[in-house]
Amino acid sequence: xxxxxxxxxxxxxxxxxxxxxxxxxxxxxxxxxxxxxxxxxxxxxxxxxxxxxxxxxxxxxxxxxxxxxxxxxxxxxxxxxxxxxxxxxxxxxxxxxxxxxxxxxxxxxxxxxxxxxxxxxxxxxxxxxxxxxxxxxxxxxxxxxxxxxxxxxxxxxxxxxxxxxxxxxxxxxxxxxxxxxxxxxxxxxxxxxxxxxxxxxxxxxxxxxxxxxxxxxxxxxxxxxxxxxxxxxxxxxxxxxxxxxxxxxxxxxxxxxxxxxxxxxxxxxxxxxxxxxxxxxxxxxxxxxxxxxxxxxxxxxxxxxxxxxxxxxxxxxxxxxxxxxxxxxxxxxxxxxxxxxxxxxxxxxxxxxxxxxxx
Numbered sequence: 001x002x003x004x005x006x007x008x009x010x011x012x013x014x015x016x017x018x019x020x021x022x023x024x025x026x027x028x029x030x031x032x033x034x035x036x037x038x039x040x041x042x043x044x045x046x047x048x049x050x051x052x053x054x055x056x057x058x059x060x061x062x063x064x065x066x067x068x069x070x071x072x073x074x075x076x077x078x079x080x081x082x083x084x085x086x087x088x089x090x091x092x093x094x095x096x097x098x099x100x101x102x103x104x105x106x107x108x109x110x111x112x113x114x115x116x117x118x119x120x121x122x123x124x125x126x127x128x129x130x131x132x133x134x135x136x137x138x139x140x141x142x143x144x145x146x147x148x149x150x151x152x153x154x155x156x157x158x159x160x161x162x163x164x165x166x167x168x169x170x171x172x173x174x175x176x177x178x179x180x181x182x183x184x185x186x187x188x189x190x191x192x193x194x195x196x197x198x199x200x201x202x203x204x205x206x207x208x209x210x211x212x213x214x215x216x217x218x219x220x221x222x223x224x225x226x227x228x229x230x231x232x233x234x235x236x237x238x239x240x241x242x243x244x245x246x247x248x249x250x251x252x253x254x255x256x257x258x259x260x261x262x263x264x265x266x267x268x269x270x271x272x273x274x275x276x277x278x279x280x281x282x283x284x285x286x287x288x289x290x291x292x293x294x295x296x297x298x299x300x301x302x303x304x305x306x307x308x309x310x311x312x313x314x315x316x317x318x319x320x321x322x323x324x325x326x327x328x329x330x331x332x333x334x335x336x337x338x339x340x341x342x343x344x345x346x347x348x349x350x351x352x353x354x355x356x357x358x359x
Contacts, residue, residue, distance in 0.1 A: 012044040033117040035073060036102060040111035044073060045094070048083065049103035053091035107348050109156045115148045116299070120306040127306050136313030139210065145307065146213055150188040153251060157191050160348045162198045168344050169278045169356050171247055175199040179246035182207060184236040184267055185253025189217025196221070196229035196248025204229040207236050226254075237262045241270045243357035249278045252352065255324050256308050264336035271359040277338065279329070283345070288326025296351070297323075306341075326353050333357050 039045040047063040048054075054062075056071035063070070074092050078085045082102065084093045094103070102111040119142065126137055139145075166172045175181070178201035183192045186206030196204045206217055206229065217231045227278055237259050248267050257263045267277055284291055284300055291297040304322035313319040326343055333341045338357040 001077065003047075005024075025095060028080075028258050030069060030117065032076060032082075033114045034121070035076045035080070036082075036111045037114040037116075037118040039073060039077070040102070040109075040114060044070065045103045045111050048092065048094040048317050053084075053089070053093040055090050055121065056092070059092065063183045070145050075193050076202060105155060107159050109155065112148070112152045114156070115144075116303055119144055119148060123310075127310055130310065130313075134313075136310035138277065138314050139311055142307060142311070146187060146210065150216075152192060152213075152290050153187075154190050156349050157194055157251075160346060161191060161194050164193075164346060164356065165278070165280075166198075168354055169247075170274060171276055171278075174246065174271070175202050178202050180244065181205070181249070182245045182270065183246045183249045183251070184239070184263065185250055185257070186213070186217060187253070188213050189231055191221060191249065191251050192217065192229055192231070193220050193224055194227045195225060197224055200228055202228065206231040207234050209233065209235045237266065239266045239270065243272045245275060246272055247278070248275075249280075251280045252282070254279060254281055254329075255322055256311060257320070258292055258315035260318065260320050260324075261332055261336065264332055268337040268359060274328060275359040276291075277333075277355075277357040277359070279333070279355040279357065280349075280352050281329060281355065282324070283351060284323045286323075286326050286327040286329075291323065329353075329355060 008062050036045070039048075042065055043063045044059065044065065047059050051059065051062060056074055057067050059065075059074070060067040062071040074085075075081065077083045078092065081095075082098050083095060085091070086093075100106060100108050102109060122144075123137060123141060126141065126332050130136055136266075166175065171179075175195070176199060178199075181192075181195065182205045183189075184207050186192050186208045187210070189206045189208075192204050192206040195202070206214070208214055208217075211233050213229045214233050221229050221231070236253075237257065249272060250267070254263060271277065282300060284294060284297065291300075294300075300323050307322075307323040309319045312321075330341050330343070333355065338359060340358045342356045344354045344356060345351070
């Protein structure tokens with residue numbers, strides 16, 4: 001039996017205290033993420049940002065909420081260091097440095113992404129059972145996911161799709177002249193509708209297996225009065241349209257697929273010679289050791305475990321997962337037949353890599 005000297009015992013105790021402190025910070029930060037998700041959903045963060053220093057009753061009235069719940073929520077936001085509290089006046093004020101990061105429609109609002117934390121909590125018991133039995137969950141078991149995803153992506157798309165992403169892919173002149181475009185896994189269709197509005201000479205098709213998402217896409221197209229876009233309910237892995245399109249896009253859609261290699265092959269075959277595939281997907285490495293310094297790596301692996309990997313496995317798929325990584329993505333694009341693959345970054349969207357692949 002090895003005896004520890006006093007210095008080793010002290011070091012072990014210090015290490016234990018540091019580990020405990022780390023775990024307590026995780027517990028606290030995770031709890032604050034839930035409060036931010038809640039505050040975004042009920043409009044409290046926007047009310048805090050819009051009003052001068054205000055009492056809990058005034059904030060509750062502005063957001064149309066119950067004062068007692070608002071007051072308790074504010075306690076968590078203040079102790080997390082996101083808002084200031086004046087005990088004499090009993091007023092609360094969102095700190096100016098945090099305001100653009102948790103409120104408003106801009107791309108910097110991270111409170112939208114905090115909603116994924118509460119979404120993951122909702123399905124944790126069901127995913128825990130899949131740890132024991134294998135398989136995964138169905139998309140229908142995530143009733144809020146598409147709405148959250150649409151809200152998050154809309155901010156980035158509105159700010160950068162036409163102005164930055166299209167030039168990044170080098171397809172602006174062709175879109176202006178008039179080409180055929182398809183978006184595989186279009187979801188609620190906001191990207192397709194933005195492009196259709198910006199490039200009336202081109203023809204656009206949005207493809208997704210979710211009837212509810214396609215209904216939303218069609219409703220938005222109708223509101224915008226778009227006559228150059230159509231939407232279809234279809235499993236993109238089954239699409240067989242050789243040489244139908246000049247440009248295909250996929251926005252954060254490939255890694256969720258049951259059979260992503262099949263989808264990439266279908267996309268390649270659907271492009272005309274010289275056509276372009278713009279794939280936006282998670283910016284991370286395929287190698288765990290290279291993700292150790294990625295500030296949001298833990299979130300990526302969590303959302304993969306509790307959603308992206310699970311829904312693929314739930315369809316009998318490969319379970320590629322959120323963190324498939326740029327290395328594997330590049331290899332799969334080349335295996336699908338793409339002659340060249342370039343990876344580009346967009347300042348407005350640090351979470352994603354922009355793959356420009358040529359047929």
